[in-house]
Amino acid sequence: MSEPSVRPGGTVMELVAPHVFAPTLRPVPEPAAGEVVVAMRALGLCGTDLHMYGGRAVEYPHVVGHDGAAVVTARGAGVTGVAVGERVTIDPVAHCGQCAACTRGATQLCPDGGYLGMLGPGLLAEYVCVPARLLVPLPDAVSDLAATVLEPVAVALHLLARVAPLLPKEPVPCAVVGGGPLGILLGVVLRHHGYAPHLFEPQETRRDLAAAVGLVAHPPEPIDLGDGPRLVVETSAAPAGVALADELATPGSVVAVVGRAPHSIAPPSVLLKELSLIGVKGGPGQYPEAVRLVADGVVDPETVVTHRFGWHEAAEAFRISVDRPDLVVRTALVGAWR
Ligand SMILES: [Zn+2]
Ligand SMILES: [Zn+2]
Structure with a gap:
């Protein structure tokens, strides 16, 4: 390279x-x-x-x-x-x-x-x-400070484009693993697109921040999110986050790998639950739209x-x-x- x-x-x-x-x-x-x-x-x-x-x-x-x-x-x-x-x-x-x-x-x-x-x-x-x-x-409506965290918004838009062909038109139950800047802002963008994301995060400060922007935040333990396939987004890049994403993924779910963890969900789980495991690398071409969403006050x-x-x-x-x-x-x- x-x-x-x-x-x-x-x-x-x-x-x-x-x-x-x-x-x-x-x-x-x-x-x-x-x-x-x-x-x-x-x-x-x-x-x-x-x-x-x-x-x-x-x-x-x-x-x-x-x-x-x-x-x-x-x-x-x-x-x-x-x-x-x-x-x-x-x-x-x-x-x-x-x-x-x-x-x-x-x-x-x-x-x-x-x-x-x-x-x-x-x-x-x-x-x-x-x-x-x-x-x-x-534009003037996007501050310098806001522009230092546009990447999660662009990544969220790329994620939506990546998962769209794999999921029903009506939003499925959704879990976001990891409540850092990426998980929180990605959750807000997913919500704007009709999902009701549940965010999983070990740090209380981060759960509080997620709750302050209107997301439902949980400690990192599996909960019942309802029947059928889900969209599970792994942003934590931590082995424990990957394990939780696996537990949250019901048969037929789409698991989006956004965090760069050292390993991912093991092949037997991918096979037996017939998961769609997709990588989401950055937000290519999505920055103009990300800027628009921020300027419009969506996120x-x-x-x-x-x-x-x-x-x-x-x-x-x-x-x-x-x-x-x-x-x-x-x-x-x-x-x-x-
Ligand atoms: Zn090239
Ligand atoms: Zn970055």
């Missing part, structure tokens, strides 16, 4: 080793044809960022970050559709735009692509040069942002996000760089 053409510049908060950030000064990148330079205004700390902070980056130093709000500062040749000074978010699925997968809209499966800030550099920097095709304009991503820090407090922001899952649901870096 080749690296996405993403180039951070200005003050870059490099993860120089597990648990260690260091601000380094790099030249502000110049946009080539088809590229845009943006000034970062806000960035969300996602589960994968926290994993790389903890030691799972491919190499160090590394620049994490893929859920952000920014403003366009320079455009390369041939860029149309975004203006200098415009507020934008960045679709984090880097892709070539030309291969068979990209051509049919499956940018998340592009062999030359990948998530920003995972194999290649990400957005935790004052300026970032990115391919213009990744930019999605933000408010700000509700899951429990902690905010300045850019230079990145180390503290990551530390508390990893150490205190009982307190922190989602953290954002916001404010001025200088």
Whole structure:
């Protein structure tokens, strides 16, 4: 896999080793044809960022970050559709735009692509040069803070598209395993589409937050959700969450794998219950619709942002996000760089 053409510049908060950030000064990148330079205004700390902070980056130093709000500062040749000074978010699925997968809209499966800030550099920097095709304009109704948690909304929309051919038209009973930002916001979007999702989460803070946005939240134990097949969505990425998803899945159910757990439901269970096990990787092409849902007030991503820090407090922001899952649901870096 080749690296996405993403180039951070200005003050870059490099993860120089597990648990260690260091601000380094790099030249502000110049946009080539088809590229845009943006000034970062806000960035969300996602589960994968926290994993790389903890030691799972491919190499160090590394620049994490893929859920952000920014403003366009320079455009390369041939860029149309975004203006200098415009507020934008960045679709984090880097892709070539030309291969068979990209051509049919499956940018998340592009062999030359990948998530920003995972194999290649990400957005935790004052300026970032990115391919213009990744930019999605933000209307005034979508705040910088809301734009740091658009990914769960885009993932929920992709999930709905993935499961639609496998389920009856009338919404079936629905369980969402894991009450992090992904589980909660995904639950809100599913509800908007007619489902009545039950959310399962061990942390009380997260159950309270889910309840505050009107979701039915339970401790992680199987309950009777009624007869027939269900839609079970695994977002926790934890072995216990996968086990619970298996228990909640009745014969004929669709199980959507959204969290990246080390293993999934075992083949005998998939076979004997004739489950449809589907992967949901990101929210390809769904960012414009996700922005619309937020602008229309269908879902408010700000509700899951429990902690905010300045850019230079990145180390503290990551530390508390990893150490205190009982307190922190989602953290954002916001404010001025200088
Ligand atoms: Zn993310
Ligand atoms: Zn491609």
